[in-house]
Structure formats: structure tokens, C-alpha cells
Amino acid sequence: MSIALLLEMAASSNPDRTAVVSDETRLSTTELSTLADGAAGVIAASGAAHVAYVGTGGYLLPLLLFGSARAGRAVTPLNYRLSAEGLRELIARLPDPLVVTDAQYHDMVAGAGKQVIDSEEFVAAARTAEPAAEFPDPDDVAVVLFTSGTTSRPKAVELTHNNLTSYVTGTVEFDSAEPADAALICVPPYHIAGVGAALTNLYAGRKMVYLRQFDPRDWVRLVREEGITTATVVPTMLDRIVRVLESESVDLPTLRNLAYGGSKVPLPLVRKALQLLPDVGFVNAYGLTETSSTIAVLAPEDHRTALAATDESVARRLGSVGQPVPGVEVQIRDEAGNVLGPNQTGELFVRGEQVSGRYTDIGSVLDEDGWFPTKDIAMLDEHGYLYIGGRSDDTIIRGGENIAPAEIEDVLVEHPAVRDCAVVGVEDPQWGQIIVAVVVPTDGTEPDPEELRAHVRAHLRGSRTPDRVVFRDELPTNATGKVLRRELVAELTAANH
Template sequence: MLEMAVSGHPERIALVDGPNRLTTAELSELADGGAGVIAASDAEHVVYVGSGGVMQPLLIFASARAGRAYTPINYRLSAEGVQELIGRLPDPLVIVDERYREMIGDAGKRVLSSEEFLAAAPTAEPAAEFADPEAVAIVLFTSGTTSKPKAVELSHANLTSYITGTVEFDSADDTDAALICVPPYHIAGVNAAMSNLYAGRKMVYLANFDARDWVRLVADEKVTTATVVPTMLDRIVTALEQEPVELPTLRNLAYGGSKVGLPLVRKALQLLPHVGFVNAYGLTETSSTIAVLTPEDHRTAHGNPDEAAAKRLGSVGQPVPGIEVQIRGDDGSVLGPGEVGELFVRGEQVSGKYTGIGSMLDEQGWFPTKDIAMLDDAGYLFITGRSDDTIIRGGENIAPAELEDVLVEHPHVHQVAVVGVEDPQWGQAIVAVVVPAAGVDPDADELREHVRKFLRGSRTPDRVVFCDELPTNATGKLLRREIIENLRDANADK
């Protein structure tokens, strides 16, 4: 992909990272030298601990040209957590931003700061190996919100099939620019580096997200497309409400990583009517996006008087080319439209393989996502939650999303998470944890009554708890386990 980009437009600016600007040719030369540094280390794996920017695309391509797998690790973890993950990788060369170097300790065969790597690459003996398409290219650790992180193995074939199946080569205009603020250790951060380069779109990195910096960069760099996680979208909308700014160059804004409340989506559509919004749904194990709600889908659903059409604003759209989906019941049978079950996916971009565990694909190549989902009559995919999150109250299975979708529409609710906690009478009790709208002091009974108007009585929260913010990871994924632990600790203190 990098060679193709260079052959087409060697002098085009490939990326902007603060004061640093690299053309595609300069990125390729650095990747050759970086591959030489990696090969000379005799390490079997490349690890990066840092906030990204130029280091992300450089290490993706340098590692590939050196024939080594690459793993960016979450720098927000504790030192113990970072070292534990490094210890699970074979004989790694660790490259680390200087500010995180102390976290590494004795982990890794060899440790280089990002500055040392960048200084060594231009004078190193270049290496440019063409890897086996089935070899592991990227290893990413899952977020581990409900269990120990698993190491997902993505091959060159998995990743390139996703890029070539969803992106047209050199399709971007000369003035196109993508603002990248998703972290490097997330699958979206990996694919942003590849998809934008392949399309010929300038990449503008914002390593440490701030809503006002994001707005400023969109204006200064004439950004045309961007990808954000839900927490980022919420902060951008708040910043634009407080200080309206026209962003005339911005054409597309993709959001994903976890569920986004419909009031926030509607508000974003109203604030930025000229922007095409994209809801992208995918998993680490599927090499990123497997379903997309397009800008046209958003426009059609927003304010549509037809209930079925309007409801699709809460979907993740339809599968991307090359992806097949099935909804299966508990007995393994394939369910029809409108029926809720577990989502299974199949396609060349789907890995489903974990280090030390092996492949989770079945004999026909289907991967069990553990997401509970439904397809409507037109093939739009609705994700209702994780199978692990299902609340079992009095023997009845309850999806948290069912209550969350109702509660978030109440004007006094800004954000909400619904969880199940241990209860001696019902097995589990339903607790709604609510972040109130600004300047409002909601009444718990009023919110419970609001749910009762739309759902049957067994779905009414047993308790409503208020808090200033919900715990999420850096990609905006709700940490339900932490919510449950906090509730348990609060009860123990009583």
C-alpha cells in the first residue's frame, strides 16, 4: 500500500503531526530505514507505547517491511499493566515515547525511545521484505472491559482485504485531509493510517484529544473528514454549542467504537447540517468496520415520519462489501428479520484468531461476535448490547440497551448506563446510572415512571443512581464492570 502511494504521488503530504510534515516518499524512506533498525535488533516483535502521530504509520510499515508483527499498547494502563502485556509478546523490541519510558521497566529485549528510533532510521541499512500475506501483521489487545485482554492476530491478508474492499485507491482530492485522534492501540487507529494513505488523503494527527484543539485543527488544516469515538463527539458538540464555529471544509464525520445516544446524534446533525455523518461498527477481530450507516442513511432517517425508517438512525447500517452476517438463536438456528440473537460474521477481513487460544471461527468460517443484534426487513443491523451484559431478573433476560434507549430520550438525562447487580430476591436488580443534563436535578421516580410508559413493568429500574460521569476507556467504550464494582462498594459502605 505504501509503495502504491509513493508511485502515484511521491511529493504529496502524507501526514502532519504538529510541526512535522512528511511526504509519501519521505515516509517510505523512513519506513525502509526503520525496518533496518528493527531487523538489526534481532527482535521477533515490535511494540510501541506512545500517543501516536508520525510513529503510528511509520511503525506499521517499518515493521511490515522488516517482517515483524507490530503491537501498539495502551499507554494509559498502569506500568504493571503495560509490562504484563509486553511480557506476553515474543522477544519484542519496545519503542516508547520518552514520557512513558519509566513504565517499561525491564520489559522487552531492547528499548528505544521514539526519538532514538527516528534518529536511527535515516542512516540505518534499509530493509524491505515482502511478507507472507497470511503472516501476522498486527497484534492488538482487546480492551478487556469484562475479562483479561486477549491478543488478536490480524494478518496482512485480513487488513489489506478490508482496505481494498472499502477504499478506492487514490480516490481523494488533492485538498482532502483526515483528522486522526483515535488512539494508536485501537483498530480504528491502525486502519486510519492505512486507509487514508491508500486513498491519497493527508493525515493530520491530534495525539491528545481536546475538543477546541480538534475544532481549531479542522479549520487550520482544512480537514475534510474525521473519525471520533462517542465521548469525543459529545465534547465536540458541547464546544460548538458554547462557541459556534463554521467548519466549511468538513464533509464527513465518522463515529463509532461504542453505542451513541440518539439525542447526541440528532444534535450533531442539527449543529453541522452540511456534514455527512457515518456510524461505523466493527471489532478488533474483524480488522475494523463491518457495517456502515452512511450519510444518506442519516439524512433519510433523521426526522422521517415513517417509524421504521426513523428507527434506523439508531442502527449501525448495512454490512460493508465482502462481509456476510447472520443472527443466530441460542440453538444455533439462523433467525429472520426482527428476531434478536447473537451476531455472527464472515469474510476475508475477519480474523477471529487469538494468540495462545487459536481461531474462534467455526467450520464454515463464521465468527461469533458476542454482540446481541437484530436485522430489520431492509437489512439494517441493530446492536442491542453484549451477551455478557444481559441482565437476568426473575428469570427474564433484559438487554440494558432497551432501557438506555428510553431513558436517554428524557430531557433531564445526558447519559445513562443500565446494569444488573446481585439481588437476593430477583437474582439481579436493575440499576440505571444517570448523568443528568446540564443544570438539571432529575427526580428518580420521574425517570422510573418514564421507563414504565414505554416498557413493561419488569423493565422498570429498581434503582436510579446519579453521577457526574460514566467510566469509559479511551475509545469511549463503557466500563460496565467498573460501574457494578462502584455500586457494590457503595452498598458495602452503608
Template sequence: MSISLLLEMAVSGNPDRTAVVSDDIRLTAGQLSALADGGAGVITASGAAHVAYVGTGGALLPLLLFASARAAVPFTPLNYRLSADGLRELIGRLAEPLVIADAEYAEVVAGAGKQVISSEEFLASAGRSEPVSEFVDPDAVAVVLFTSGTTSRPKAVELTHNNLTSYITGTVEFDSAAPEDAALICVPPYHIAGVGAAMSNLYAGRKMVYLPTFDANRWVELARSEGVTTATVVPTMLDRIVTALEASGSTLTTLRNLAYGGSKVALPLVRRALQLLPDVGFVNAYGLTETSSTIAVLGPEDHRAALATDDASVARRLGSVGKVVPGIEVQIRADDGTVLGPGETGELFVRGEQVSGRYTDIGSVLDAEGWFPTKDVAMLDQDGYLFIGGRSDDTIIRGGENIAPAEIEDVLVEHPAVRDVAVVGPEDPQWGQIIVAVVVPAEGASPDPDALREHVRQQLRGSRTPDRVVFRDELPTNATGKVLRRQLVDELQPISKESA
């Protein structure tokens, strides 16, 4: 099944339904389909073997996604925040790409790839070009996304049409949205959540309202003016939206569901959001690029039950990512490959039709039975709730003992003087690595480092006590809210060496 069939089904259901709202652009499902056909004609005429997009998204993302599918060539949205050299390096790894760029990035990528045209030019050409709709092999690559590459060279993840459509049809009911439903999308186009949102909302029959550049007050304004009923945000966005709502006293009368994900969200922030928006159903979605987006979900009822209960085991679920979605299998494995039981911590492996596990120039990393190694530390409880403990690469080895940063972070973030925290392990000549807690103080607070260390010591083993506590106004994160731990380690490394 080609992803273009998702658009065809949306058109067959209701061609006159508003499908996309992006600044001054408003497109019905039928108009989006016609532009995708014309866009496929532009792509085919260029002779390109790949389509790359550099820009902030909006209407261009679903248009290019489906136009590329109908032209039977892969599509890659690129991180427009990268340097010129970084963008050119990634473009150079794509086969004869047609590069489409928003006006502010056109000069940055001028001369790259097979051809460069502006987003405005592509949009205009799509409206007058001879339509094309090619048959595509479901096992052909539909989308290539580059991993963040914060600690190594970015990998090019290949997602087939079958991977992506398996995810959509397995998790979304076709034409299930009410006529008034609208989704506010502000995740970046080069992230799997952005690609997934374009397909899932269209398939459900939900109007997509794009906010290409996130601003909390603008987000609230759009949510009200467009009657937004559902939205997806990353942790930093959720924090700023909650702060903006608290400051303004605004309400979101139409909002029914708010999904968050992309990285771990501090529990105090989740509780704060739940209390501020008691009528909103919160969803914690966990997934990876290699799994075509979401593989586990903690739904609204689980959120409410965890917030209201006195049962510690139920309350603990608020820190989980919920249960796996239909069509996905999971295993927790020890270092020697042994499959672990409930309550035991190891590496998360996943399997299913939506799981790719394939990289350009590397090939598939699935094992002989089709399992993908996520590199995430995880645990399943007795009731099947999945808990993610961070990346295995982030594990701190201090004096030969393996220490998971998340364990310490979960304790520190509950301190009333702490707003956010990241625990990292700079190198140390004596211990191999030391534990450094990078703390963002709560507003108006001036926490004492020794008091925070004692707070950890009282709840965890002494070996988990941070060797040092440092303070920052904010943590460095990428566009999806993931903390840039390598950057923190690099900043702290000289301190560690000087302390030797």
C-alpha cells in the same frame, strides 16, 4: 498482499503528496516510505521478533506499522494508559519484542522486552539506517492488538496482512481523495480504528493530521487550520466537539464527513450533531478488533433521511449501524445456533476475508464454516439494516428474565432531563440481579428518580423498570468511549448488598 504494498501504491501515485502531519512533523508519502525502509533496518538489526509501541501515536503509528511490515515482524501498539505492571505483563506476552516508547513512558517500560529505545531515537535511526524491505507471507501476522480486558485477561487478537488488506481494498477506493482532502485522526493508536485510519487514508491519498491527545477546542482549531475534510471520533469526543462548537459559535467550513463509532452513541446527541452541522455527512461505523475494523456502515443519506422522515421505520434506522460492507456476511443466531430471520434478536456472527477470529495462545474461534461469534446482541430489519443491542455479557438476568440494558437506555436517554445513561445489573440475593440506571443529568437538570422510573414503565414492560436510579457527573469510559460497566457494577455492588 502485504500491508506495505499499500504504502508502495501511495508512493507510486504521488510521492510528493503530504501524507502525515503530526505536531512539527510533516512527511510526504515518499518520505514516509523512506523512513519505513530505514525503520525496518533498525528493527532487523535489533534481532527482535516483534515490535511494541508505547505512546500516543501521531507520525510514529504509520511509521512503525509499515516499518514492521517491511521487516516482516508483527507490530503491537499498547495502551499507554495502563499501569507499569499492566504494560510489562502485555510486553512479556510478545515474542522477543523491540519496545519503542515515547519519552514520558520510557522509564515505565525500561528493561522490558528484548530492547527498549525511545521514539525520538527510533525516528533518528530510521533516517540513517540501511533500508530493508523483506518479502512477507500474506497469511503472516501483521498486527497484534490486545482487547480492553475490562472484565477478563486481555486477549491478543492476531490480524494477518491478508485480513487488513482485504478490509482496505474492499472498502476504500485507491487514490480516490481530492488533492485538498485531509483526515483528522484522534483515535488511540492501540485501537483497531487507529490502525485502520493509518492504512485507509494513505491508500485513498488523503493527508493524515494527527491529534495525539484529544482536546475539543484543539480539535476544532486543527480542523480549521489544516482544512480537514473528514474525521473519525468516538462518542465522548463527539459530545465534547458539539458542545465546544455550540459554545463558541464556530463553524467547520471544510468538513465534509464525520464518522463516529467505537461504542453506541445516544440518539439525542446524534440529532444534535446533525442539526448543528447540516452540511456534514455523518457516518456511523461498526466493527471489532477481530474483524480488522468496520463491517457495517450507516451513511450520510441514511442519517439525513432518518432525521427528516415521519416514517417510524425509517426514523428508527438512526439507531442502527447501517448495512454490512462488501465482502462481509452476517447471521443472527439463537442460543441453539438456529439462524434467525429479520426482526428477530440473537447473537451476531460474521464471516469474510477481513475477519480474523484468531488469538495468540488460544487459536481460532471461527466455527467449521468460518463464522466468528461477536458476542454482540443484534437484529437485522427487513431492509438489511443492522441494529446492535450491546454485549451478550451485559445482559441482566433478573428473576430468571433476560433484560438487555440497551432497551432501557434507549428509553431513558430520550428523557429531556437525561444527558447520558448506562444500565447495569449488580447482584442481588432475591432477584439474582437488579436493574440500576446510572444517569448523567442534562445540564441544569435535577431529575427525580421516581419520575425517570415512571418514564420507563410507561414505555416498556414493568419488569424493565429500574429498581434504582443513581446519578453521576459522567460515566466511566475507556479511550474509545465504551462505558466501563464492570466498574459501575463494582461501585454499586455494596449498595445492592446493603439493600437486601
């Protein structure tokens, strides 16, 4: 099944429904489908073997996803926040790409790929182009996304039409949305969550409203003006939205569901959001680029049950990512590859039709039984709730003892003077690595480092106590809220020399 079929189904079922709202642009499903036909024509006529997009998204993302599919080409949205050199390096790794770029990035990519065309010119050409219609094989690559590459050269993840449509049809019921349902999308187009949002919301029948540059007050305004019923945010966005809701008296009467993910969200922030929005169903969604987006979900009822629970085993589920979605299997394995039982910590492996695990120039990294190694440290409890403990690469080895930063972060962030924190290992001649806690204080507080160390020592064994506590106004994060730990390590290491 091609992803292009998702748009065909939507246009056939609800031809006049508003599909996309992006700034001043409003397109019905029929208008989006017609424009995608023309986009396919422009792509085919270019002779390019691939499509790349540099820009902030909006309706350009679904247009390029479906237009590329109908032209039988794969598409790669690129991180527009990269340097000109970084963008050109990634474009050079794509086969003869047509580069579609928002005007403000044109100079950065001029002359790259097979051809460069401004977004507005591309859309104008699509309105008059002769349509093209190819029918890709389900196993053809539909989307290629580059990983963030914080520790090494970015990998190019290949997602087939089958991977993506398996995710969509496995997690969403076709045309299941109410006529007034609307989704607010503010995740970047180059992230798998952005791709997934375009496909799932169209398939479900929701109006998609794009906020291309996140601002918490604009977010609140759009929720009210467009009657938003569902939205997806990353942790840094949720934090800023909560601050607005705390400081201003504003209600969001239409909002029914708020999904968050992309990286771990501090539990005090989750609790605060649940209390501020008592009528909203919260969803914690966990997934990876290689798995075509979400593979586990903590549902709204799980959030409310855990928040109200006095039983510790139930209350702690608020810190989980929930249970696997239909069609996805999970295993926790030790270093020798043995499958572990409930409440044992190891590496998370996943399997399912939506799981790609394939990279350009590398090939598939699935094992002989189709399992993908996520490199995430995880644990399954006896009820099937999945807990993520961070990346295996982030493990601190202090005096020969393996220490998971998340274990310390979960304790630190519960201190009332800590708004956010990240724990990293910094090289040390005596211990190999020492534990450094980088803390963002709660507004109006000046926490004492020794008090924070004592707080950790009171909850964890002594070897988990941070050797140092340093303070920052904010943590360095990428667009999806993942803390850039390597930046912190580099900064702290430089400060030691």
C-alpha cells in the same frame, strides 16, 4: 498482499503529497516510505521477533506499521494508559519484542522485552539505517492488538496482512481522494480504528493529521487550520465537540464527513450533531478488533433520511449501524445456532476475508464454515439494517427474565433531563439481579429518580423499570467511549455492603 504495499502504491502514485501531519512533523509519501525503509533496518538489526509501541501515536503509528511490515515483523501498539505492571505483563506475552516508547513512558517499561528504545532515538536511527526489505506472506501476522480485557485477561488478536488489506481494498478506492482532502485522526494508536485510519487514509490519498491528545477546541482549530474534510471520533469526543459548537459561534467550512463509532452513541446526541452540522455527512461505523475494523456502515444519506422520516420504520434506522460493507456476510443466530429471520434478536456472527477471529495462545474461534461469534446481541431488519443491542455478557437476569440494558438506555436517554446513561445489573438476594440506571443529568437539571422510573415504565413493560436510579457527573469509559460497566457494577455492589 502485504500492508507495506499500500505505502509503496501511495508513494509511487503521489510522491510529493503530504502524507502525515503530526505536531511539527510533516512527511510526504516519499519521505514516509524512505523513513519506513530505515525503520525496517533498525528493527531487523535489533534481532527482535516482534515490535511493541508504547506512546500516543502521531506519525509513529504509520511509521511502525509499515516499518515492521518491511522488516517482516508484527507490531503491537499498547495502551499507554495502563499501569507499569499492566504494560510489562502484556510485553512479556510478546516474542522478544523491540519496545519503542515515547519518552514519558520510558521508565514504566525500562528493561522490558528484548530492547527498549525511545521514539525519538528510533526515528533518528531510522534516518541513517541501512534499509531492510522483506516480503511477508499475506497470511503472516501483521498486527497484534490486545482487547480491553474489562472482564478477563486481555486476548491478543492476530490480524494478518490479508485481513487488513482485504478491509482496506474492500472499503476504499485507491487514490480516490481529492488533492485537498485531509483526515483528522484522534483515536488512540492501540485501537483497531487507529490502525485502520492509518491504512485507509493513506490508500485513499488523504493527508493524515494527528491529534494525539484529544481536546475539543484543538479539534475544531485543526479542522479549520488544516482544511480537514473527514474525521473519526468516539461518542465521548462527539459529545464534547457538540458542546463547543453549541457554546461558541464557529463554522467548519471544509468538513464534509464525520464518522463516529467505537460504542453506541445516544440518539439525542446524534440528532443534535446533525442539526448543528447540516452540511456534514455523518457515518456510523461498527466493527471489532477481530474484524480488522469496520464491518457495517450507516451512510450519510441514511442519517438525513432517518432524521427527516415520519415513517417509524425508517426513522428508527438512525439507531442502527447501517448495512454490512462489501465482502462481509452477517447472520443472527439463536442460542441453539439456528439462523434467525428479519426483526428477530440473537447473537451476531460475521464472515469475510477481513475477519480474523484468531488469538495468540488460543487459536481460531471461527466455526467450521468460517463464521466469527461477535458476542454482540443484534437484529437485522427486513431491509438489511443492522441493530446492535449490546454485549451478551451485559444481559441482566432479573427474576429469571433476560433484560438487555440497551433497551432501557434507549428510552431513558430520550428524557430531556438525561444527557447519558448506563443500565447495569447488580446482585440481589431476592431477584438474582436488580436493574440500576446510572444517569448523567443534562446540564442545569436535577431529575427526580421517580420521574425517570415512570418515564421508562410508560414506554416499556413494568419488569424493565429500573429498581434504582443513581446519578453521576460522568460515566467511566475507555479511550473509545465504551462504558466500563464492570466498574459501575463493582462500585454499586461495594456501596450495598
